[in-house]
Amino acid sequence: MTTGQPHVVIIGGGFAGLWAVRGLASAKLRITLVDRGNHHLFQPLLYQVATAGLSAPDIAAPLRHILRAQRNVEVRMATVTGIDADTKRITLDDGSALDFDTLLLASGATHAYFGNDHWAEHAPGLKTLDDALDLRRKLLLAFERAEAATDPAEREAWLHFAIVGGGPTGVELAGTLAEIARHTLKDEFRNIDPAQARVRLVEAGPRVLAAFPEDLSAKAKRQLEKLGVDVALGTPVKEINADGYQLGDAFVPAKTVVWAAGVAASPLGALLGAPLDRAGRVQVQPDLSVPGHPDIFVAGDLASLTQANGKPVPGVAPAAKQMGGLVARNIRARLSGGKTSAFAYKDYGNLATIGRMAAVVDLGKIRFSGVLAWWFWLVMHVFFLIGFRNRLVVLLNWWWAYWSYQRAARIILGRGERR
Structure with missing residues (x-):
């Protein structure tokens, strides 16, 4: 690495961090990118790994490989344990420290259980590849446990899948899981009919996909119900434990509950001593x-x-990419003695897929759903994948899944799952 140049430390190899690194590719400075993992993750398709449609390498790539040609960046795989804003130093879990001239903190978000953190053990969320692989194991094992169960009540509990949260992740998980139960697993079991599995999407608010216009939200609900998903609106979950969940006054036996209801900011933000919002x-x-x-x-x-319209900048991938790009430009401006620019989010619309050939698209004045929306969603997601190989593999896997209803990654790994 070149010494004697300004040192920029970037924490987080997600969309914001990686786009900032790329934006500084030709700048005369040295960059250290710090991340707990060794890969960049295309998070919008994480649910596809959890539901066995894609493998982990399809939606992730090593950061070192992505940045191999950028000579002014060094990648450090480590966890940040401290940030001293006054002395401009961060400490890492291996006991080392990094001094910086400029710092970008882009460490993302984690799960939020709204004060009920004890639910996490029984209702895992979906933010990382580890989360996706653990959830995939949990979902596939539920059918195996139901096949082996001799008690009808126990079998029914294993075949009840509840997804808490009606945002894009919850909707996508629910629709895909219903498709797996009714089509992918058909004729594969002898003691159970997977199509009898109950997939329930629980949303405390009055509609799913609340960030979308009401007409698209209503269409999404109808498409989910057409797939066989039970959509429960207007009632929050009160309790989650190993045996099921409390919805209103009723306790529902369910061995598989998935959390998709909320996010909280990375705890690293609190280390800056700056004002924080409620999240x-x-x-x-x-x-x-x-x-x-x-x-x-x-x-x-x-x-x-x-934003200028009074709405907060949404926590979506396009916004993170735009922020990372702006930070890179502002760092360059500082180096040249210029002024920094304000962030202005360009909203290109919202997309959500619901299941086979079903999706909703909101592009502002243009809104559509169904088959055309599904193809649009597919093209957009494949287009934004990090590399050519990833795009090709994803297209081939989806082409095969479309014609066969099969999902390529239905291998259960690991031991120790409770019975």
Whole structure:
């Protein structure tokens, strides 16, 4: 690495962090990218790994490989344990420290159980590849346990799948799981009929996909119900344990509950000593810098910023990419003695897939659903994958899944699952 040049430390190899690194490719500085994992993850397709449609390498790529040609960046696989904004130093879990001239904190978000963290053991969320692989194992094992069960009540509990949260992740999981039960697993078991599995999507609010217009939300609900999903609206979950969940006054036996209801900011944001919003996100300046610390930036899901229309910048991949790109431009501006620019989010629309040939698309003035929306969703997601190989593999897997209803990654690995 080149020495004697300004040192930029970027924490997080997600969309915001990686796009910032790429935006600084030709800058005369040295960059250290720190991430707990060794890969960049295309998170919008994470549910496909959890439901055995794709394998982990299809939606992830090693950071070192992605950045192999960028000579001004060094990748460190480590966990950040401390940030001292005044002395400009971060500490890592191996006991080492990194001094910085400029810092970008883009460590993302984690699961939020709204004060019920004890639910996490029985209702896993979906944020990382580890989460997806664990959830895939849990979903597939449920059918195996139901096949082996001799008690009808126990069998019914194993065949009850509840997804808590009616946002895009919850909707996509519910629709795909219903498709697996009714088509993928057909004729594979002798003691159970997988099509009898009950897939329930639980949303505390009045509709699914609340960020979409009401007409698309209603269409999504109808498409889910057509797939066989039981959509429960307007009642929050009160309790989740090893035996099931409490919905209103009724306790529902269910061995598989999945959490897709909320997110909380990475705890690293609190280390900056800056103002935080209710979700723990850092309230940044318009140029994404931290108040009182112009050389520290926050981007992606960890940044809290209100747009000119009074709405917060949404925690979605396009916003994170745009933030990362702006931070790179602002760092360059600082190096040249220029002024930084304010962030202005360009909203290109919302997409959500529901199941086989079913999706909803909101592009502002243009809205559509059904088969055309599904193809649009597919093209957009494949287009934004990180590499050519990933795009080709995903297209081939989806082509095969479309014609055969089969999912390529239905291998159960690991031991120790409770019976």
